[in-house]
Amino acid sequence: xxxxxxxxxxxxxxxxxxxxxxxxxxxxxxxxxxxxxxxxxxxxxxxxxxxxxxxxxxxxxxxxxxxxxxxxxxxxxxxxxxxxxxxxxxxxxxxxxxxxxxxxxxxxxxxxxxxxxxxxxxxxxxxxxxxxxxxxxxxxxxxxxxxxxx
Numbered sequence: 039x040x041x042x043x044x045x046x047x048x049x050x051x052x053x054x055x056x057x058x059x060x061x062x063x064x065x066x067x068x069x070x071x072x073x074x075x076x077x078x079x080x081x082x083x084x085x086x087x088x089x090x091x092x093x094x095x096x097x098x099x100x101x102x103x104x105x106x107x108x109x110x111x112x113x114x115x116x117x118x119x120x121x122x123x124x125x126x127x128x129x130x131x132x133x134x135x136x137x138x139x140x141x142x143x144x145x146x147x148x149x150x151x152x153x154x155x156x157x158x159x160x161x162x163x164x165x166x167x168x169x170x171x172x173x174x175x176x177x178x179x180x181x182x183x184x185x186x187x188x
Contacts, residue, residue: 064116064131066149069105074156074172075149079109079141088146088162096120098165102172103151107132109141151177 069075078088089108099106099120106117107127114127139145140160148157148168157171172178 064107064114064127064135066135067153069149069151070153071151073103073105074151075105075107076168077107077109077135077139077145077147077149079107079136079139079146080144081111081141082143084144084160084162085110088144091162091165092121094165096122098169102169102178104172107135109136148172150175 066075078085078092080088092106097120099117104120106121108115108117108124109127109132114129114132115124116127117124139147139158144160144162146157146159146161146163146168147155148171150156156175157168173182
């Protein structure tokens with residue numbers, strides 16, 4: 039009887055954790071060949087300045103297949119829709135990227151669709167600079183060309 043109780047309790051806990059719609063797990067590999075990923079992390083004025091610099095038409099993000107991940111010491115969030123909405127990321131799921139990059143002060147990292155780091159800075163930048171970097175990527179130029187041919 040106790041054995042069945044433990045099995046049911048364990049399964050219920052697993053289902054509860056996996057079905058929480060407010061939390062998502064971060065796996066950068068899941069974005070490869072589908073999305074570019076912009077990770078912005080830190081604490082303080084540079085982080086806030088960068089967040090303020092993101093205020094552009096959401097279609098600019100969507101057109102570039104850009105997913106935005108915001109990381110600070112209190113929480114991590116992800117937006118798939120040009121910053122219209124955010125999902126909370128589980129802290130544990132961001133440990134890999136937190137350990138790989140320094141987010142104590144500030145860091146902005148742009149990952150290409152191939153999963154490689156295309157831009158990495160510890161200074162806040164205008165979002166148009168990030169868009170220019172993306173627009174000069176060979177894959178992005180091919181996307182624009184194919185879109186114009188239709």
